[in-house]
Amino acid sequence: MGRARPPERVPAVSALVVTRAAEAAAAVNVQRMTAYGLLVSPSHNRVYAQAAAGLVKAELAVFSERALGGRVRDIEETEIGGVPYVTFSADDLTEQDIRLLSNLSSLYALFQMEGDLLRPVVLKPLDLFGSDLLTIQKYSGKTNEYFTKLLLNVTAMAADSPMDLVTGRPRVLDPMCGRGTTLNQAVMYGLDAAGMDIDGKDFDAYAAFIKTWLKNNRVKHRAEVANVRREKSVVGRRLHVTLGASKERYKGGETMEITVVHADSLEAGRFFRPASFDLIVTDAPYGVQHGSRPKGGRPSGKGKPQLSRSPVELLAAAVPEWARLLRPGGAIGISWNTFVGRREDIAEILASSGLQVQGSDAYRGFRHRVDQAISRDLITAQKPPA
Numbered sequence: 001m002g003r004a005r006p007p008e009r010v011p012a013v014s015a016l017v018v019t020r021a022a023e024a025a026a027a028v029n030v031q032r033m034t035a036y037g038l039l040v041s042p043s044h045n046r047v048y049a050q051a052a053a054g055l056v057k058a059e060l061a062v063f064s065e066r067a068l069g070g071r072v073r074d075i076e077e078t079e080i081g082g083v084p085y086v087t088f089s090a091d092d093l094t095e096q097d098i099r100l101l102s103n104l105s106s107l108y109a110l111f112q113m114e115g116d117l118l119r120p121v122v123l124k125p126l127d128l129f130g131s132d133l134l135t136i137q138k139y140s141g142k143t144n145e146y147f148t149k150l151l152l153n154v155t156a157m158a159a160d161s162p163m164d165l166v167t168g169r170p171r172v173l174d175p176m177c178g179r180g181t182t183l184n185q186a187v188m189y190g191l192d193a194a195g196m197d198i199d200g201k202d203f204d205a206y207a208a209f210i211k212t213w214l215k216n217n218r219v220k221h222r223a224e225v226a227n228v229r230r231e232k233s234v235v236g237r238r239l240h241v242t243l244g245a246s247k248e249r250y251k252g253g254e255t256m257e258i259t260v261v262h263a264d265s266l267e268a269g270r271f272f273r274p275a276s277f278d279l280i281v282t283d284a285p286y287g288v289q290h291g292s293r294p295k296g297g298r299p300s301g302k303g304k305p306q307l308s309r310s311p312v313e314l315l316a317a318a319v320p321e322w323a324r325l326l327r328p329g330g331a332i333g334i335s336w337n338t339f340v341g342r343r344e345d346i347a348e349i350l351a352s353s354g355l356q357v358q359g360s361d362a363y364r365g366f367r368h369r370v371d372q373a374i375s376r377d378l379i380t381a382q383k384p385p386a
Ligand SMILES: C[S@@+](CC[C@H](N)C(=O)[O-])C[C@H]1O[C@@H](n2cnc3c(N)ncnc32)[C@H](O)[C@@H]1O
Pocket: 141, 142, 143, 144, 175, 176, 177, 178, 179, 180, 181, 182, 196, 197, 198, 199, 202, 263, 264, 265, 266, 283, 284, 285, 286, 290, 291, 292, 293, 294, 314
């Protein structure tokens, strides 16, 4: 807003064949369209870097369709000065539109393109903390942090009020949160986050990480781990953290909450209230690194349910439970390994729980290779508004 417009491009139409009115309309159109170049983040992970431009293109298409009234057009991958960019054109973007676009997962910098020149657009990302909150943890089975952000973003876009991502405070649940990639991204955005994981080691590792990170970064907080009891027996452990983005905000009660439960996600309803989340976001087990553990599976090893190769079985059991925790109008986003589950099967599971799958083309551009055994895709669905 308030930025000087690029010089008008001359419409490549013959004045002879266009009426004055059409000419005027075309001129207005040309004047209002601005070309943008988005510099894609140089990713540390070579495999993800290869997919990043394609993924940000798909993400931009979803942002445009769901939150920007389809005003972003001509989304293309291109090279400028030997560096990969995604270019697009858009009608005058408002400050709020730029605030939204500032959070695109693989966006490093954004420019208005004026001929050969690139004019930087001042970004206003939601980020409250340093990026090490997302990057410092390294472990096998970690969901790439750019992809985690993308999944949270496109799930937010699938809800009934997509702009809430930047204007509201959607409450986020990752019901299979591992060591907390989604939770950390939600906190980065200033949102309340909740998670569950069946793996006690992941729960302990996340509790240790977040407490240390908050302490090392002098973030004002309180953290406690306690047993959760139902009818006198312990049904799980819960980590509860209250933190403030600054000392002043913390003192003024402007806080964020992180709640993580060590328990089976199929029991989510025992720990969280119905309709208490705006967004449910999860990277399902790939059937490779982490096994899916369907309810009632035969115990194996140290009393854990037997591992199944397909996450589909697990999702079929868990999605009805998760759907109850979603508020009407809220959205769920799931990523999964397409080698072990078909999109149609997961769409069917979501639909059987009364959720409306986002089926537009914009939502079909996310499939990408992770490694030899994993080709990842994502699917989102909305709980119909009440
Ligand atoms: C792909 S990993 C998620 C990784 C996570 N995003 C991260 O980066 O740490 C899938 C997770 O699902 C968890 N999981 C599998 N079955 C579960 C169940 N029934 N209840 C809760 N968590 C489960 C696994 O323990 C694993 O941490």
